[in-house]
Amino acid sequence: MAADEKNAEEIFKEFKEQSITQFFRKNSQMLGYSGKVRSLTTVIHEYVANSLDACEEAGVFPDISVEVKEISESRHHVTVTDNGPGIPQKHIGKALASILSGTKFHRYLQQRGQQGIGAGGCTLFSAITTGKPIHARSGTGKGSSFECDIAIDIKTNKPLITNMKTVLEDFRGTSVSGEFGDTKYERSDHGVFEYIKRTALSNPHASIRLVEPDGKETVFPRSVNEMPKRPKQTKPHPLGISARDLLDFAHIADSKNVSSFLMESFSRVSAAKIDELKAVADGVNFDKRPRELTWPDAEKVVEAFGKIKWIAPETDSLSVIGAKQMETAMLNIINPQFISVTERKPKIFKGGIPFVVEAGIAYGGDAGKKTEEGTKGTIMRFANKVPLLFDGSVCAITEAVNQIQWKRYGIRDFGDEPISVFVNISSVYIPYNGIGKQAVSQEAEIIEELKLGIMECARKLQIHINKQRSMHVRESRYKTIMRYIGQLSADLSEITGEEPVKIEESLKKIVENKYDMGNDTADEEESDADTGLLEESD
Numbered sequence: 445m446a447a448d449e450k451n452a453e454e455i456f457k458e459f460k461e462q463s464i465t466q467f468f469r470k471n472s473q474m475l476g477y478s479g480k481v482r483s484l485t486t487v488i489h490e491y492v493a494n495s496l497d498a499c500e501e502a503g504v505f506p507d508i509s510v511e512v513k514e515i516s517e518s519r520h521h522v523t524v525t526d527n528g529p530g531i532p533q534k535h536i537g538k539a540l541a542s543i544l545s546g547t548k549f550h551r552y553l554q555q556r557g558q559q560g561i562g563a564g565g566c567t568l569f570s571a572i573t574t575g576k577p578i579h580a581r582s583g584t585g586k587g588s589s590f591e592c593d594i595a596i597d598i599k600t601n602k603p604l605i606t607n608m609k610t611v612l613e614d615f616r617g618t619s620v621s622g623e624f625g626d627t628k629y630e631r632s633d634h635g636v637f638e639y640i641k642r643t644a645l646s647n648p649h650a651s652i653r654l655v656e657p658d659g660k661e662t663v664f665p666r667s668v669n670e671m672p673k674r675p676k677q678t679k680p681h682p683l684g685i686s687a688r689d690l691l692d693f694a695h696i697a698d699s700k701n702v703s704s705f706l707m708e709s710f711s712r713v714s715a716a717k718i719d720e721l722k723a724v725a726d727g728v729n730f731d732k733r734p735r736e737l738t739w740p741d742a743e744k745v746v747e748a749f750g751k752i753k754w755i756a757p758e759t760d761s762l763s764v765i766g767a768k769q770m771e772t773a774m775l776n777i778i779n780p781q782f783i784s785v786t787e788r789k790p791k792i793f794k795g796g797i798p799f800v801v802e803a804g805i806a807y808g809g810d811a812g813k814k815t816e817e818g819t820k821g822t823i824m825r826f827a828n829k830v831p832l833l834f835d836g837s838v839c840a841i842t843e844a845v846n847q848i849q850w851k852r853y854g855i856r857d858f859g860d861e862p863i864s865v866f867v868n869i870s871s872v873y874i875p876y877n878g879i880g881k882q883a884v885s886q887e888a889e890i891i892e893e894l895k896l897g898i899m900e901c902a903r904k905l906q907i908h909i910n911k912q913r914s915m916h917v918r919e920s921r922y923k924t925i926m927r928y929i930g931q932l933s934a935d936l937s938e939i940t941g942e943e944p945v946k947i948e949e950s951l952k953k954i955v956e957n958k959y960d961m962g963n964d965t966a967d968e969e970e971s972d973a974d975t976g977l978l979e980e981s982d
């Protein structure tokens with residue numbers, strides 16, 4: 445052995461564990477902290493999504509205020525304030541400065557947050573880039589508001605609370621503020637302004653105010669006075685479950701045995717289904733405690749799930765924006781010339797996971813994206829009403845839009861027209877492409893349904909475009925002929941001896957009737973006939 449070689453004993457003196465926080469400290473890009481613009485948008489997204497979730501859960505119309513101040517070109521101060529239920533003092537530390545803790549991840553419920561990494565991730569990012577704690581203020585509106593500084597202990601993933609103060613003033617809601625380095629404020633497609641605008645579009649029941657670093661204040665007012673339907677907490681369907689999920693559920697279950705665990709934890713599992721499962725899941729003991737379920741058992745049960753027939757899952761667990769609400773929001777915010785929206789019926793993917801697609805198309809007016817080279821088509825992607833601003837190229841929604849043959853719908857070049865396509869997909873389980881949750885994975889069943897939704901709107905767009913185009917043609921023919929009527933009437937008058945004014949009047953009537961000016965019913969018939977030809981056949 446050479447002098448500088450070590451044996452295992454010596455090497456393993458270095459053996460240590462690291463906390464989840466230490467892991468994310470080195471891998472913060474996994475939480476969306478990569479690139480200065482994206483990092484700032486991620487912070488705002490995490491706080492705003494939490495505010496919306498909290499308000500919806502408490503049944504209050506969200507009033508959210510977002511303020512961004514520039515400390516230096518790459519350092520920003522952010523404050524997000526809501527009128528939600530507040531966070532109790534004893535939970536505030538864990539809620540905002542601990543990773544993988546929260547009130548949402550143990551539920552099978554459609555919400556924006558689920559993993560308990562959002563708020564803690566922001567606190568960690570602030571610590572990494574500025575060394576400072578975040579500041580929080582919270583109250584229930586009953587005289588018990590408080591404020592404090594919260595840091596995250598990276599070694600232990602535990603919150604460190606300092607400067608706790610009771611505040612006498614009545615305050616209901618939560619206000620979180622912090623300083624974040626390695627950030628950049630930019631009014632681009634990926635920036636905070638666009639994020640907030642799109643959040644207002646997909647949450648028309650919320651009022652959102654944004655103050656930008658230059659002091660400019662924009663308010664997106666509430667455009668519908670109706671709360672979205674609360675999603676129902678449901679049980680997962682057997683066909684949407686992996687062996688890993690099954691074990692996770694089993695290991696926290698209180699049920700007496702595996703049979704009762706399956707019946708209590710999943711939808712559509714009856715005593716009769718248990719008998720069927722027993723017949724196909726060879727060697728699994730259904731009488732043992734769920735905690736004793738092993739990985740091979742779980743694999744066998746999941747395989748058995750796939751072999752027997754199930755009633756489809758319930759679909760009332762989904763919370764959508766609503767076609768009418770979407771239309772109102774798009775009219776208010778995009779102010780287009782034409783709009784069409786659809787809320788599709790729930791569908792199922794992987795046999796057991798329900799999802800709903802909502803789509804809308806805005807055309808003309810302020811639709812599309814204004815650039816120096818003219819107006820470009822844009823895709824606005826949403827998952828569970830959260831705008832997805834990054835990783836568009838790998839997203840199922842982008843893929844669905846690209847697969848559509850837009851020419852058939854009167855759009856010659858999607859990239860070059862004043863068109864905005866709006867798509868929201870809702871599900872308890874959105875299959876994201878990666879932990880940053882910015883793209884929906886390209887499952888064939890999902891892409892198909894997305895296309896159907898978008899095409900439904902595109903058909904109505906085509907009717908509108910046809911109408912506009914034929915109106916244009918009629919108008920220019922009408923004008924051309926009208927130009928000759930004066931001369932023609934004079935000539936005819938010479939031949940017939942009739943007064944030129946009278947001839948002109950009757951000629952005008954004939955032309956007006958022919959081109960039907962100011963009355964476009966004739967075209968509606970034309971366009972309606974066209975719609976029969978629009979089935980996609982690729």
Ligand SMILES: Nc1ncnc2c1ncn2[C@@H]1O[C@H](COP(=O)(O)OP(=O)(O)O)[C@@H](O)[C@H]1O
Pocket residue numbers: 490494495498526528529530531539540545546547548549556557558559560561562563564565618
């Ligand atoms: N604005 C808020 N109002 C009320 N509760 C909040 C708010 N922000 C965060 N919380 C609580 O903190 C928990 C952790 O938030 P977060 O780390 O973003 O995880 P997640 O949103 O995935 O649950 C939430 O589950 C919620 O209970």
Ligand SMILES: [Mg+2]
Pocket residue numbers: 490493494556557558560561562563
């Ligand atoms: Mg969250």
